[in-house]
Amino acid sequence: MNELPGEGRRPDAVLFDLDGTLIDSLPDLADALDDLLGLEGHARLGEARVRPMIGHGVEKLVQRGFAAHGIALDGAPLAAMADRFRAIYEPRATRLTRLYPHVEDAVRALAASGMPMAVCTNKPTAVSREILADFGLADIFPVVVGGDFGPPRKPAPDLVLVTAQLLGVHPANCLFVGDSPADVGAARAAGMPVIVVGYGYTAIAPADLGADRVIADFRDLGVARPGAGRAAE
Known part of the structure; x- marks a missing residue:
């Protein structure tokens, strides 16, 4: 990676979202949500319906999952149900989850070039660190800021x-x-250039998210100019 989008120079650091960007966690998230719904007597939603629910933190995922069954959760009941979801999901967070293709090679190449990197996610910090460690990437991302870090989430x-x-x-x-409207919105509000991947968890077409560039996969992180590289597939 040689340049910032639109500015013709190498960034001083790169921040990555986690779910839908570095990892495909949909199978584990959907499975855990469906198990929680099943314990409450509701039908499973399946991955296709859960996919666009991801990206705004655990509480929002659980809230959307129950809303799909016509049940409104908020306040203390939502917090309690989110805790139950975490108890189901976190012990098996990498059972079905995988790194997206070319992610490991790309981030290791960036690290070898001396690029500081971090993960900034709405997912809780501890489980995010555990997932990165399970995939052997803890050394690549010494800074991990999750949705429970304190400040408002993306x-x-x-x-x-x-x-x-x-x-x-x-x-x-x-x-x-990143991969979602939340990522683009947060980066824009922070005054930070942003790239989105073309395969993430968004109901909006990646090209319509308002990012500086859309990439098909992590091989295109080495392309310097916005709009350059392979077209998103």
Whole structure:
């Protein structure tokens, strides 16, 4: 990666979303949500219906899952159900989850080039670290900022700004790589250039998310100019 989108220079750091960007966690998330719904006497939703529910944190995922059955959850009942979801999901968070193709090679090449990197996700911090460790990437991402870190979650800019601060890099000199409207919204609000992958968890076409560039997969992270590289598939 040689340049910031539109600015003709290499970023000083790269921030990555986790679910839908680095990892395909849909099978484990959907399975855990369906198990929770089943315990409450509701039918399973399946991966296709759960896919667009991902990206705004555990509470929102659980809330959307129950809303699909016409059940409104909020406040303390939602918090309790989210805790039950975590108890189901976290012990098996990498049972079916996989890194997306070319992710490991790309981030290791960036690390070898001296690029500071971090993960900024709405997923809880501890399980995010555990997932990265399970895939042998803990050394690549010493900074992991999750949705339980304290500040408001994406699409608010706060988590992104905190992550840049922990890396010691001005937000405008970072690059964010994500997959969703929340990622683009957070990066834009933080004043950070943003790339989206073409395969993530969004009901909106990646080309319509308003990012500087859409990439088909992580091999295109080495392409410097916005709009360059292979077309998203």
